[in-house]
Amino acid sequence: MNPTLKTWQHELTEGFSNVKELCNYLDLTPSQYSILHSSEFPLRVPREFVERMEKGNIDDPLLKQILPIQDEEISFPGFNNDPVGDINAMTETGVIHKYQGRVLFITTGSCAINCRYCFRRNFPYSDFQLNTQKLERAIQYIKDNQDISEVILSGGDPLLLSDRKLFSLINRLDKIYHLKRIRIHSRIPVVLPSRITNDFCQFLSTVKKNIIFVIHSNHTNELNENVRSACQKIKKCNVTLLNQSVLLKGINDAANELVVLSEKLFSFDVLPYYLHMLDKASGTHHFEVDKKTAILLMDQIKKQLPGYLVPKLVNEQTGALNKIVIA
Ligand SMILES: *Cc1c(COP(=O)(O)O)cnc(C)c1O
Ligand code: SF4
Numbered sequence: 646m647n648p649t650l651k652t653w654q655h656e657l658t659e660g661f662s663n664v665k666e667l668c669n670y671l672d673l674t675p676s677q678y679s680i681l682h683s684s685e686f687p688l689r690v691p692r693e694f695v696e697r698m699e700k701g702n703i704d705d706p707l708l709k710q711i712l713p714i715q716d717e718e719i720s721f722p723g724f725n726n727d728p729v730g731d732i733n734a735m736t737e738t739g740v741i742h743k744y745q746g747r748v749l750f751i752t753t754g755s756c757a758i759n760c761r762y763c764f765r766r767n768f769p770y771s772d773f774q775l776n777t778q779k780l781e782r783a784i785q786y787i788k789d790n791q792d793i794s795e796v797i798l799s800g801g802d803p804l805l806l807s808d809r810k811l812f813s814l815i816n817r818l819d820k821i822y823h824l825k826r827i828r829i830h831s832r833i834p835v836v837l838p839s840r841i842t843n844d845f846c847q848f849l850s851t852v853k854k855n856i857i858f859v860i861h862s863n864h865t866n867e868l869n870e871n872v873r874s875a876c877q878k879i880k881k882c883n884v885t886l887l888n889q890s891v892l893l894k895g896i897n898d899a900a901n902e903l904v905v906l907s908e909k910l911f912s913f914d915v916l917p918y919y920l921h922m923l924d925k926a927s928g929t930h931h932f933e934v935d936k937k938t939a940i941l942l943m944d945q946i947k948k949q950l951p952g953y954l955v956p957k958l959v960n961e962q963t964g965a966l967n968k969i970v971i972a
Contacts, residue, residue, distance in 0.1 A: 653840040657757060657805075660691040664713065671708065672701045681713035686766045686928070688713055689759040694836045697866055706864045706896045710760050717761065717928035726767040728924040730963030737786045738779040744967055746794045747828075748787060752814065753801040757837040762893055762932040764924030764961075770801065780814075788821055795826040804833035804840050812848050819852050827854050830889075832861040835868070838875035849882035856884045859918060863890045863897050865905045873913045880914040887918035890956065892939055893932045900945035907946070907954040917956035922971065924961055936971065943972040 651659075661667040664682055667690070668675040675682075690711045698705045727733075734743040741749040754770025756763075775783065787793055796818050803811065818827055833840045849856060858879050862868060880886050888910050892898060897906065907917045920943075923933045934942075943958050959968040 651839070653837055653842070656691060656693065656837060656839055660689060660757070661695060662687060662689055664688050667695065667712070670695065671698060671705075673703055678703055679715040681715050681717060684713045684717065686713075686759055686761075686763075689756070691757055691837050693838070693871065694758060694867070697869055704895070705866075706902075707866055709896050710762065710863065710893070711758060713761065714931075716931040719930065720927060721930040724925045724927045724930055726927055728764055728926045728963075729961045731765070731768070735773070737783045738773050739775050740783045740786055742786075742790075742793075746792060747797060748790075748793055748795075749797045749799050750783065751800055752798055752803045752811075753805055755805045756800065756802045757805060757833055757840075760832075762891055762923060762926075762929045764926045764929075765801075766926050766928060784817055784821075787818070787824070791823045794824060795828055796824060797828040797830055799830045802831050802833055803829055804831045804845075808842075808844060808848070815848075815852060819854050824854060826857060827852065828857040828859060830859045830861070834858075834860045834875040834879065835862045835872055838871040841875035841878050843878075846878050846882050849879070849884060856882070857887065858884045859887045859889055860915060861889055861891075862906070862910065863893060864902065865909050868906075868909050868913060876913040876915055886915045888915045888956075889919040889921060890917075891921045891923060891932075892934045892942075892958070893923070894934050896932070898934045898938065898942065900942050900949070903942065903946050903956075904949050907950055907956070911954055917954055919968070920956040920958045922958065922960035940972050 664680055665675060667688065688711065694707065698707045731741050734741045736742045739751045741751065751773060752775070754774070787796060815827060818824060860876070876886060890897065890906065897903060910917055922936070922939060923929060939958055947955050957970050958972040959970050961968050
């Protein structure tokens, strides 16, 4: 087989999961930094993503998103394991019904990459695994609630499901009369673009409901030619393509970075949607940007960008009936 034609599943197994190996590859000496060598939320990163990092640079904005460090072990008041009240909002296994008309569906607990700032990094996925019976119940819940107009496939990353499972699920949703839209929230086009196969795109083209695909990129350096071609393939299937980012200290908390990110996304046919304030999951405190700084950043980027390239700065509050728009 042509070695350049590896499957995405193969690429996934070849990613880094060992901190020492990652440091060796990037010419970093692990002993110099306060690296965390074992964590319940382990290192996981595709090689393709690592190749976009600068060798020898411990402050690389992509590396900082995935490298476990000792700061994660410090606990802070207000930071906990269920920062946005997902568990109380679960109406059936996997189905989080917080907002009117929309349900979020946790299809899998796995991701291609483990982002250290993830708000679901401590989520007890194993308690909420879907089996055939639970999947039926979840779909029944959506069928029974006629005011649901949109299902958001989330996770984990829904694109880590096999084609068979993913297509079957979407096909079943596509047949539910009162649903208007199917939304996919996935970091895959950015971190493992080879997953966006021709088969996947052909399938998307057959779906009758409107599809919204929300990718997740935080920094321009993530956006290389492979990502561009994945986005453009998705776009060709008549899909609305949006991006959400998380505002992260030391990674993208600079106006010029946010400006070039929006511009690059647009050149990939992707519109900025949300810029999230960090959700306060335990272990993520060192990424927090305070509200005042965030609002100042928004003021600066608004001056430099057309309105359609300015993401909405939002945060999520337990119990609120929608995401809170800050700016
Ligand atoms: C973010 C989120 C949504 C979607 O909210 P939008 O503002 O429509 O993007 C839906 N359900 C849950 C539980 C969410 O966290
Ligand atoms: S891809 Fe998304 S869900 Fe997965 S670890 Fe990263 S932020 Fe969390």
